Amino acid sequence: MITTILTDIEGTTSSISFVKDVLFPYARERLPAFVVTHGDDPDVQHWLHEAAKEARLVSASRQEIIDLLVGWIDADRKSTALKALQGMIWKDGYASGEYRAHVYPEVAARLRAWQAEGKRLYVYSSGSVPAQRLFFAHSEAGDLTPCFSGYFDTETGPKRDAESYRRIATAIDAPPAEILFLSDIVEELDAAAAAGLQTTLLARAPSTCPAGGAHRCVADFDAIDG
C-alpha cells in the first residue's frame, strides 16, 4: 500500500527545458551582480563560503567565486551551495512574473487527487527547499504548495545515495515500503529502491523506457499506480 508520494521536479513534474533554458540562464545572467549586491547578507555569505569550501578555494576573491559558480551553472553541478544561491536569484523572476514554473499538464490534477485520497506528498529535488517552494507556489497550474506536506533537498544528502532516502523516511515517519518515489533518473531510483522505497521512472517520451529496467516506467502521472 502506498501512503506517501515523494517526487523529483526536473524531468518528473516539470520539463528539463524549463530548468535548463529558463531558470539556469536567468540565474547565470544575474549571479555576478547578485553576489556584489548581496555579498554581505549573512545567508549569502554562508553559501559563498560553502561554495569556496566545496571547491577547496582558500581565501578566494569574490570574482573567483563568481567565476566558479557560473562554471557550475554551465556544468549543471548539483552543489547545495549553488542551488541555495540560485533559489535566491530566481525569487525575483517569479515575483515580477517573468516566468512561471512549468508543470506537465496532468500533474496538478494527479497531485490533488492523491491528496484527496489521503496520501501525503513530498518533494525531493536538487533545487534548494526555498527554490522548491517558489517553484510550486508560482507554477503554470497555480499555487500547488497546498498539495505538499514537506520538501527535501541535498542538505538531506545526495539523491543517488540510499542513506538520503532512509533519512527522508525517518523524517516523515513513514515505512519505506509505503513510499513511492518518482524520478526521471534511474540512479536516483536505484538508491531509493536500495532503501526499500517503491519506485517509478518517468520517461516523458515513452520510447525512452529502458527495456527490462528495474523500475516500473511510465510516460506521465496518470499512468502511475498510486
Ligand SMILES: CSCCC(=O)C(=O)COP(=O)(O)O
Ligand atoms: C527547484 S527547481 C530547480 C531545479 C534544479 O535546480 C535542479 O537541479 C533540478 O534537479 P532535480 O533534482 O529536481 O532533477
Ligand SMILES: [Mg+2]
Ligand atoms: Mg530529475
